Amino acid sequence: xxxxxNADTMLFAIGLLSxxxxxxxxxxxxxxxxxxxxxxVRIPESAATDPAVQAMRMKYTIEMGLCLLFTLAIxxxxxxxxxxxxxxxxxxxxxxxxxxxxxxYLPLYRKAVQLKAERGWQISYIGVSYTGSRKERIRSxxxxxxxxxxxxxxxxxxxxxxxxxxxPARLITHWNxxxxxxxxxxxxxxxxxxxxxxxxxxxxxxFLSNVLMAVMKLQISPExxxxxxxxxxxxxxxxxHMMGYMSFLCTLFFALMMPMTMNLYxxxxxxxxxxxxxxxxLMIVPPLLITIRVGQGGxxxxxxxxxxxxxxxxxxxxxxxxxRGDDKFWKLGIFYWNPDDPNLFVEDRFGSNGGLNYAHPxxxxxxxxxxxxxxxxxxxxxxxxxxxxxxx
Amino acid sequence: MLITVDFLxxxxxxxxxxxxxxxxxxxxxxxxGESLPSVRRLAEDIGVNLHTVNKAYRLLxxxxxxxxxxxxxxxxxxxxxxxxxxxxxxxDRLRLLAAQAVVLGMSEREFANLASEEYRKIDSxxxxxx
Numbered sequence: 001x002x003x004x005x006n007a008d009t010m011l012f013a014i015g016l017l018s019x020x021x022x023x024x025x026x027x028x029x030x031x032x033x034x035x036x037x038x039x040x041v042r043i044p045e046s047a048a049t050d051p052a053v054q055a056m057r058m059k060y061t062i063e064m065g066l067c068l069l070f071t072l073a074i075x076x077x078x079x080x081x082x083x084x085x086x087x088x089x090x091x092x093x094x095x096x097x098x099x100x101x102x103x104x105y106l107p108l109y110r111k112a113v114q115l116k117a118e119r120g121w122q123i124s125y126i127g128v129s130y131t132g133s134r135k136e137r138i139r140s141x142x143x144x145x146x147x148x149x150x151x152x153x154x155x156x157x158x159x160x161x162x163x164x165x166x167x168p169a170r171l172i173t174h175w176n177x178x179x180x181x182x183x184x185x186x187x188x189x190x191x192x193x194x195x196x197x198x199x200x201x202x203x204x205x206x207f208l209s210n211v212l213m214a215v216m217k218l219q220i221s222p223e224x225x226x227x228x229x230x231x232x233x234x235x236x237x238x239x240x241h242m243m244g245y246m247s248f249l250c251t252l253f254f255a256l257m258m259p260m261t262m263n264l265y266x267x268x269x270x271x272x273x274x275x276x277x278x279x280x281x282l283m284i285v286p287p288l289l290i291t292i293r294v295g296q297g298g299x300x301x302x303x304x305x306x307x308x309x310x311x312x313x314x315x316x317x318x319x320x321x322x323x324r325g326d327d328k329f330w331k332l333g334i335f336y337w338n339p340d341d342p343n344l345f346v347e348d349r350f351g352s353n354g355g356l357n358y359a360h361p362x363x364x365x366x367x368x369x370x371x372x373x374x375x376x377x378x379x380x381x382x383x384x385x386x387x388x389x390x391x392x
Numbered sequence: 393m394l395i396t397v398d399f400l401x402x403x404x405x406x407x408x409x410x411x412x413x414x415x416x417x418x419x420x421x422x423x424x425g426e427s428l429p430s431v432r433r434l435a436e437d438i439g440v441n442l443h444t445v446n447k448a449y450r451l452l453x454x455x456x457x458x459x460x461x462x463x464x465x466x467x468x469x470x471x472x473x474x475x476x477x478x479x480x481x482x483x484d485r486l487r488l489l490a491a492q493a494v495v496l497g498m499s500e501r502e503f504a505n506l507a508s509e510e511y512r513k514i515d516s517x518x519x520x521x522x
């Protein structure tokens with residue numbers, strides 16, 4: 001994809017969008033998080049209405065919002081003076097935001113610990129477990145999106161293969177922002193198959209994240225176990241469809257790019273910009289809205305959309321107790337370390353994704369691999385930038 | 393099936409786990425051949441010691457409700473297990489209940505009605521699930 005939309009402005013626009021999207025995802029965390037979590041500390045669900053709790057959530061969002069505006073302003077300034085450095089904006093500004101988030105989060109975590117002690121919120125007297133297996137959860141992944149994506153990828157590969165003899169021997173592989181060609185190369189099967197290959201990789205990536213989400217440890221609220229379980233089921237279903245939709249959207253985008261990579265049809269600059277904006281919008285906005293709507297683990301889904309049998313024994317127990325005495329396993333409220341827990345993936349304490357149980361033997365390997373991969377990508381791209389690969 | 397344990401209850405936690413699994417099998421929430429969570433997982437979920445869950449599982453296995461195997465873990469045996477071993481235990485519990493009913497001044501009919509009503513409740517839950 002990089003070959004086609006490598007113009008600085010485009011990169012900068014994508015950079016701004018990614019900063020904006022990661023900023024928004026970060027600042028809404030307290031409102032997506034389970035009601036029973038306050039900056040990584042477990043509190044009773046009924047404490048969500050406590051003015052101190054509400055004030056803390058608000059404080060975080062305001063500070064994070066200011067931080068986001070500040071970061072966007074710096075990014076725009078940077079672009080105005082060094083348009084070549086757009087790639088660095090894309091790379092480093094989201095990281096800066098995450099670091100800033102940590103700085104904002106930490107005092108609030110400490111305050112939450114303190115508040116919990118002051119209010120005397122205690123450990124629940126009810127423990128809940130669900131007997132369903134992980135296989136059952138993996139089986140419930142909506143596979144239709146992935147099947148459709150694979151079919152579409154196969155179709156676009158066939159399309160490429162069939163039309164391969166008709167395309168010119170020398171292909172344009174690069175256009176500038178005004179869609180004027182500025183790089184060429186000899187035609188090869190690779191130029192034709194690069195798009196289906198990229199989409200195949202993406203489909204695999206989305207499917208893998210879907211599986212990871214399915215096997216993630218079930219968090220069941222002891223205050224309303226049946227409701228919580230039903231919410232979780234619905235949540236996994238909705239999120240599965242969301243990831244499937246994203247996988248299909250990417251596949252569709254790459255399939256539509258095929259005529260362009262094969263130089264059979266060259267869109268105008270306006271059309272290209274429009275298509276990319278539409279694609280990015282469709283990729284970011286609906287998932288973000290859905291995430292906000294359903295809440296962490298489906299905790300914001302209301303009873304009326306849940307099966308009837310989940311309603312009967314989901315009476316709210318108005319207890320001033322927290323759900324689990326598991327705060328001690330959450331270092332700084334973010335890092336989970338519990339040697340007694342056989343789960344590798346657990347729901348985030350502060351965030352809307354999943355994280356590792358760092359006490360699990362496998363987690364060390366995974367964390368190192370991920371960290372190394374990230375560092376290599378960052379060093380690689382930064383080195384390429386300083387060698388002038390991205391400048392013209 | 394959801395297993396819920398009340399730490400404030402008078403009955404010990406391993407008995408609560410035991411009873412809920414028996415209820416689950418009777419009500420059809422747990423089917424024959426279904427796997428139960430591993431001892432570690434269940435202990436972690438509920439927030440109790442490994443030994444507590446182990447004790448419950450061993451008791452369930454002794455009474456024939458589940459099969460404990462090293463590889464597959466705990467598996468539900470299901471409805472219609474051979475009840476020769478468990479009959480004396482069942483009679484024992486029933487004797488106590490009958491004595492309590494007599495002390496309460498219930499008639500034989502009332503006691504029998506109560507018993508069959510409870511039986512039907514659980515049984516209909518299972519047949520409704522199928």
